[in-house]
Amino acid sequence: MTERYDAKESEARWQAVWDERGTFVVAPDPERPKYYVLEMFPYPSGRIHMGHVRNYTMGDVVARYKRARGFNVLHPMGWDAFGMPAENAAMEQGVHPGSWTYENIAAMRGQLRSMGLSIDWSREIATCHPGYYRHQQAMFLDFLESGLLYRASGWVNWDPVDRTVLANEQVIDGRGWRSGAPVEKREMPQWFLRITDYAEELRAALATLERWPDKVRTMQENWIGRSEGLRLTFPIVGREAGLDIYTTRHDTLFGASFCAVSPEHELAAGIARENPEIARFIEHCRRTGTSEAAIERAEKLGVDTGLRVRHPFRPEVELPVYVANFILMEYGTGAIFGCPAHDQRDLDFARRYGLPVPPVVVPRDADPAGFAIADEAYLGDGILANSDFLDGLTVADAKEAMARRAEADGTGRREVNYRLRDWGVSRQRYWGCPIPVVHCPCCGIVPVPRAALPVVLPDDIDFETPGNPLDRHPSWKRAACPGCGGAAERETSTLDTFVDSSWYFARFCSPRADAPVDREDGAYWLPVDQYIGGVEHAILHLLYARFFTRAMTGHGELDLAEPFAGLFTQGMVCHETYRTQDGEWVPPVEIAEGQDRQKLRAATGEPVIVGRSEKMSKSRRNVVDPEDIMETYGADTARWFMLSDSPPDRDLEWTEAGVAGAWRFVNRMWRLVADPGRAVAPPGAAMPDGVAGDPALGEIRRAVHKAIAGVTGDLEGFRFNRAVARIHELVNLLADFDAAGAAAAWVRREACETLALLAGPMVPHLGESLWRLLGHDGLLADAPWPESDPVLTRDEIVTVAVQVMGKTRGTIDLERDAAQEAAEAAALALPTVTAALAGRPIRRIVFVPNRILNVVA
RNA sequence: GCGGGUGUGGCGGAAUUGGUAGACGCGGCGGCCUCAAAAGCCGCUGUCCGCAAGGACUUGCCGGUUCGAGUCCGGCCACCCGUACCA
Numbered sequence: 001m002t003e004r005y006d007a008k009e010s011e012a013r014w015q016a017v018w019d020e021r022g023t024f025v026v027a028p029d030p031e032r033p034k035y036y037v038l039e040m041f042p043y044p045s046g047r048i049h050m051g052h053v054r055n056y057t058m059g060d061v062v063a064r065y066k067r068a069r070g071f072n073v074l075h076p077m078g079w080d081a082f083g084m085p086a087e088n089a090a091m092e093q094g095v096h097p098g099s100w101t102y103e104n105i106a107a108m109r110g111q112l113r114s115m116g117l118s119i120d121w122s123r124e125i126a127t128c129h130p131g132y133y134r135h136q137q138a139m140f141l142d143f144l145e146s147g148l149l150y151r152a153s154g155w156v157n158w159d160p161v162d163r164t165v166l167a168n169e170q171v172i173d174g175r176g177w178r179s180g181a182p183v184e185k186r187e188m189p190q191w192f193l194r195i196t197d198y199a200e201e202l203r204a205a206l207a208t209l210e211r212w213p214d215k216v217r218t219m220q221e222n223w224i225g226r227s228e229g230l231r232l233t234f235p236i237v238g239r240e241a242g243l244d245i246y247t248t249r250h251d252t253l254f255g256a257s258f259c260a261v262s263p264e265h266e267l268a269a270g271i272a273r274e275n276p277e278i279a280r281f282i283e284h285c286r287r288t289g290t291s292e293a294a295i296e297r298a299e300k301l302g303v304d305t306g307l308r309v310r311h312p313f314r315p316e317v318e319l320p321v322y323v324a325n326f327i328l329m330e331y332g333t334g335a336i337f338g339c340p341a342h343d344q345r346d347l348d349f350a351r352r353y354g355l356p357v358p359p360v361v362v363p364r365d366a367d368p369a370g371f372a373i374a375d376e377a378y379l380g381d382g383i384l385a386n387s388d389f390l391d392g393l394t395v396a397d398a399k400e401a402m403a404r405r406a407e408a409d410g411t412g413r414r415e416v417n418y419r420l421r422d423w424g425v426s427r428q429r430y431w432g433c434p435i436p437v438v439h440c441p442c443c444g445i446v447p448v449p450r451a452a453l454p455v456v457l458p459d460d461i462d463f464e465t466p467g468n469p470l471d472r473h474p475s476w477k478r479a480a481c482p483g484c485g486g487a488a489e490r491e492t493s494t495l496d497t498f499v500d501s502s503w504y505f506a507r508f509c510s511p512r513a514d515a516p517v518d519r520e521d522g523a524y525w526l527p528v529d530q531y532i533g534g535v536e537h538a539i540l541h542l543l544y545a546r547f548f549t550r551a552m553t554g555h556g557e558l559d560l561a562e563p564f565a566g567l568f569t570q571g572m573v574c575h576e577t578y579r580t581q582d583g584e585w586v587p588p589v590e591i592a593e594g595q596d597r598q599k600l601r602a603a604t605g606e607p608v609i610v611g612r613s614e615k616m617s618k619s620r621r622n623v624v625d626p627e628d629i630m631e632t633y634g635a636d637t638a639r640w641f642m643l644s645d646s647p648p649d650r651d652l653e654w655t656e657a658g659v660a661g662a663w664r665f666v667n668r669m670w671r672l673v674a675d676p677g678r679a680v681a682p683p684g685a686a687m688p689d690g691v692a693g694d695p696a697l698g699e700i701r702r703a704v705h706k707a708i709a710g711v712t713g714d715l716e717g718f719r720f721n722r723a724v725a726r727i728h729e730l731v732n733l734l735a736d737f738d739a740a741g742a743a744a745a746w747v748r749r750e751a752c753e754t755l756a757l758l759a760g761p762m763v764p765h766l767g768e769s770l771w772r773l774l775g776h777d778g779l780l781a782d783a784p785w786p787e788s789d790p791v792l793t794r795d796e797i798v799t800v801a802v803q804v805m806g807k808t809r810g811t812i813d814l815e816r817d818a819a820q821e822a823a824e825a826a827a828l829a830l831p832t833v834t835a836a837l838a839g840r841p842i843r844r845i846v847f848v849p850n851r852i853l854n855v856v857a
Numbered sequence: 858g859c860g861g862g863u864g865u866g867g868c869g870g871a872a873u874u875g876g877u878a879g880a881c882g883c884g885g886c887g888g889c890c891u892c893a894a895a896a897g898c899c900g901c902u903g904u905c906c907g908c909a910a911g912g913a914c915u916u917g918c919c920g921g922u923u924c925g926a927g928u929c930c931g932g933c934c935a936c937c938c939g940u941a942c943c944a
Contacts, residue, residue, distance in 0.1 A: 004896085043944050083944065156942075167942040215861055219939075222860050292940050296858040326858085330941090345858080420941090427942065497944070535938060538861080543941095571863095572937085597884090615937085645869045645882065651937080653869060657883055664896095665882085671897090721870070725881035732881090735898095801877035806925040808877050846924050852876040856924045 005670035007634025011765040015116055023781050024118045026074055028524040035071035036525050037063040038505055038564075040533030040541075041078045044104040044126075045085060048111045050573035050616055050642075050654060051534070053626045057639045057762075058570060058648055058720065059532050060117045064761035065715045067118065068785035074525050076508040077112065077119045079105050081128035082432045083497045084167065090431075090463040097431040098459065101128055111627055115635045116764050118781070123511045127500035132507065133433040134454030135516040136499060140436060141447045142555045148194050151445065154424050155264075157289045158186035162466035165428040168291045178466070185286040191426040191435065191493070195547045199224055199418040202546055211566035213649075216538045223539045225419025230403050231333065232412035234259060234309035237318055243267065243309050246332030246417060250406070251398035252339040254387035255360035257350060259309055259337050260302060260322040264329035267321075271305045278303055278323055285325045292328070300326050300349050312411040313388060324349065330421050340377065347377040360387045361395060423544065425496045430461060430469045432494030440481035440488035449482050455490070468492055501541055502548035505531070505563055516557050523559065531564040538569060568718055571651040575622040577611035585621035588656070589628070613653050624654055636763035637663040643720040643762050665728070666766055669759065672734055673752045673770045679745040680752060683775045690743030697747045701792055703733050704751045708788035711758045720762070727759055749774065757786050802827040803854040804836040812853075820847045827853050 018024060028034070039059035042052055063075040079101075086097035093100075105126060112119075125132050143149040157166040161179035165188075170177045195202075203224045206217045230250040233242035243259060261267050263285035272279040281303045288294050302324035311317040319337070326345060327336055340350035341359040350357055361382040362368045368385045384390040389405065390398040406412030426435060434455040436448040448455055458476040461469040470476060470492040481488035503516065509525040510518035517526075545563050552558035578586040578599060592602035599608050616623045629638045641662035646652040673680075691697055707730040714723035734751055737744075753774055760767030760780050771780035795816060800823060802810045810833060812826040824845060827833055833855065840857040847853050 040944095045944090080944070085943085165942075168940090169943045219861050223940085225860095290942080293858080294940095296940085298858090300858090424942080429942090496942070498942095501944085534944095535862080536944085537939095539939060540941065541944085612936095647870080650863075650870090655869075655883075658869075661883060667896095721881085725871075728881050799877080803877085803925070806876095806923090811877065844924065846876090848876060851873090852925080854876080854924050 005667050007636060010769050011116060011634050014765045014768045025120050025122055026072060028521060029072050032072040034525055035066040036074045036528045037530050038528045040537065041080050041504060043080045043083060044101055044108055046104045046107060048108050048626055050624060050626055053638055054573055054642045054652060055532060055570055056115060056117055057642045061720060061761040062530050063118050064764060075119050076123040078125040078504055080497065080501050081126040082500055086431045087429060114630055123508050125507055125511050127504065130454045130456055136433050137436040137453050137455060138450060139516060139557060143551060144447060146555065148551055150192055151189055152192055153187045154190035155185050155290050156188050157183045159183055164467040171289045174287055174289060182287050183289050185290055190424045192422040192424050195423045196418060196420055198547055198550055199420045205562060209562060213567065213569055216567060216569060219538050220543055227417050229415055229417055230406055230412050231415045232312055232406060234312060237308040237310060243335055244333045245335045245337050246415065247337060249339060249342065250402040251384060251390065251395050252342045252360050253402060255339040255341050255358050256311060256319060256337040257340055257355045258320050258322055259335065260324040260327050262327040262329040262334040263323055263325060265334045268323045278305060281323055298325055300345060302349060331419060332417055341373045342377055342379060344377045358386060360384060425499055426493040427496055428468045428493050432497060433500060434494055435491040437491045438479045438481060438488040440483060440486060442486055443481055443483035446481055446483045498541060498544050502544045503552060506558060526560050527563055527565045530566045532568045532570060535569040570648050572615045573652050573654055574613040575616050575624060575654045576613050577620050577622045578608040579611060580606060580608055587621045588624050629659060633659060633663045636766045637666050640666060640763050644724045645721055647721050648718055666763060669731060669766060672731060673773050678738060678748060680774065681746040681749040685746060688742045688746050691746055694743060697743055700737055700747050700751060703730060704754050705788040705792035707758060708754060708786050709793045730755060754786050756780060757783060798850045801852045802830060802833055803852060804833055805856060806854060809833050809836045817849060823847055823853050
């Protein structure tokens with residue numbers, strides 16, 4: 001008999017069979033229910049990494065499982081092919097971003113194919129292909145026409161040395177990553193999509209996404225950040241105008257001790273013209289860049305403008321106006337009033353600049369006269385004090401009273417605000433979807449006629465100098481104005497790659513259609529039933545795709561409420577880290593084990609320092625190449641290990657020992673079925689008479705049917721690690737099952753077939769091999785999912801734990817659903833129970849049928 | 858800073874969702890097979906006390922609710938993800 005399973009040979013063979021038969025090529029079929037499984041498509045970086053292997057394995061398990069359940073499964077693959085890495089490669093290696101990208105796609109396609117994924121490759125798309133982005137350009141024009149898209153000025157990180165716009169990740173400690181020069185915030189004309197028009201709808205519809213993780217819905221809800229507040233005007237002393245502020249804590253208005261405006265506020269700009277200190281401060285704030293994290297983490301600083309504003313309800317009170325670096329121009333009006341007693345940031349600010357801290361909300365159990373604020377602002381509920389007409393009210397009532405008064409006398413009005421900002425979609429880069437407009441000195445911004453789409457990127461570009469090659473291209477920019485025919489210039493910015501990934505899920509329905517999405521195909525396949533990807537996309541990508549779905553529906557390009565009916569977010573793949581004594585990172589492939597199991601650098605024999613497990617990354621060199629693993633053990637082993645142990649939504653720790661264990665188990669399943677010493681009944685044989693009466697065979701069948709029920713539930717619930725454990729249990733049991741005879745042979749067929757079917761979605765090549773061993777001519781991929789017999793999955797005898805005062809002292813075996821009296825009698829007869837009771841009288845007995853009996857003494 | 862999450866044996870994790878904590882795997886120890894090894898097979902393996910029977914302790918830390926808490930509540934600590942131009 002074959003000692004070992006030849007994974008390489010088998011995997012190549014089955015992949016060829018699936019390919020030849022077109023097993024996974026699908027078309028709409030109104031007769032069958034559809035199921036659309038989608039994993040987040042990869043950026044073509046050059047090679048797949050373990051994160052991809054994990055993501056696509058999970059998706060494939062779902063796709064193959066649903067297929068076995070009779071669904072018409074759409075499972076496509078494509079490439080998120082525009083983006084910065086291609087430009088960086090062009091700069092560093094002198095290759096063209098296009099050829100670099102297409103070569104990477106070819107390499108990664110080969111790697112993904114070797115994983116044996118049940119993908120319909122005929123639907124493959126790449127976002128950098130004109131066949132894809134021409135539709136995006138057409139939609140851009142639709143959105144421009146309807147006003148959903150507009151041009152306005154926006155802030156960018158500007159590298160003054162390289163004279164180029166930097167992404168936030170290219171700004172390191174306030175400096176450009178290449179030039180090292182301090183970056184500055186700069187205002188530039190940009191294109192924006194009015195996602196804020198949909199803020200309320202995007203927020204409200206989160207409630208309909210029942211198959212999304214709560215955490216993602218919460219994150220989106222907080223990101224959209226609906227708030228109900230008050231917009232108020234503080235009259236400026238000595239000026240006609242007032243200062244508009246927005247607040248959600250209008251109950252604390254009488255606790256105001258200053259006002260503050262953003263460094264980008266027009267008021268600040270005005271004063272800066274006469275006040276060099278303010279000008280210097282604004283200049284200083286510009287160097288923080290545009291990243292919210294950097295701005296919020298910077299030390300809270302401000303400068304007094306010298307302006308004074310009058311308290312709207314206490315005209316005799318004048319408050320100073322500061323320019324402060326922690327006020328965001330993007331939120332509210334870019335100006336606030338500071339109430340230090342009840343806001344931590346305001347308190348820190350007030351302490352630093354010696355401003356008063358009058359408390360106006362007093363906790364219910366505190367004495368209003370003695371209540372003072374030390375280092376911590378009081379954020380809780382309480383009773384208003386020192387607040388004129390609000391005194392004695394609760395926070396909620398005070399908000400209401402203040403809003404009413406402000407609206408009545410015209411000092412302010414209620415306003416619903418959102419933290420969400422409009423989506424800036426233009427990028428000053430080459431490798432992205434060209435924006436199809438021209439700038440005409442006479443006609444202004446003119447859309448490129450639809451017949452002239454796509455506007456294609458020029459190939460002859462140079463990356464010798466930093467910045468956008470489209471800007472300095474000798475001819476590409478020049479165009480005739482479609483309006484007046486005069487000389488005009490093309491728009492040289494391209495679209496954010498988040499635009500590309502906002503509708504690719506829909507394009508897969510009809511990847512070669514003349515419209516972005518064919519109406520009938522879209523109606524059949526959409527929405528995506530199960531979307532799978534990393535949590536890192538929980539907010540931006542998913543929110544943009546939800547918005548884009550609405551925008552497309554609004555423009556007649558789609559008819560869909562939400563793009564992703566079900567969402568699953570997977571964890572990262574981690575690995576131990578190794579460093580030499582000198583601190584040099586050592587990759588796992590270079591690690592060997594010494595005699596005392598100490599980890600050594602193989603080449604030198606020097607011991608390495610083992611660090612904690614971290615996300616696989618180039619910088620820590622703790623990356624394991626999936627191709628090496630698949631070369632050594634085969635795709636099934638890599639897939640099996642990916643699904644073992646770690647729950648899919650948590651981080652997975654890749655270990656060499658774990659993979660070896662997975663490989664041993666793949667072989668074990670093979671040997672179990674291939675063993676000629678264990679007779680198996682032919683396919684489709686009827687159950688012999690001997691099966692029903694045999695208790696030993698009954699136990700095997702019980703285990704088999706429990707495995708079916710268990711694995712089915714686990715796959716439905718994304719508990720792949722549990723499913724793997726159950727298959728282990730089944731195999732452990734079957735390994736001991738060596739009975740002979742016709743009845744045993746029939747039971748063995750049922751068991752082995754079940755094993756192949758249950759493991760099939762996870763290790764599909766092995767599954768097909770087992771299926772063939774069991775005498776089937778057809779493919780496992782076409783076989784239906786097994787059904788469990790409810791009679792066999794139910795235990796008639798259950799073990800019930802017996803506790804005394806909540807501590808387990810023994811167990812009793814009872815008939816299922818046994819009455820309390822029977823349970824009590826059996827429990828109180830246990831010597832361990834009587835010993836624990838030590839003669840004390842029983843006060844109470846808590847009995848949960850089939851679970852537990854607790855004696856309280 | 859803000860928003861969201863995670864924390865259980867030497868390690869990855871399981872736990873019917875408030876009911877026997879540690880399934881399954883990895884590692885380790887012992888044995889079988891072998892001239893030997895690899896592969897495979899069998900057994901043991903949370904910690905502490907005890908020759909043993911047995912007992913005590915144990916789910917990041919502190920406190921609470923409950924007959925009963927890994928699970929619920931309050932407060933901390935550590936790490937991870939996002940923070941709008943990385944994808």
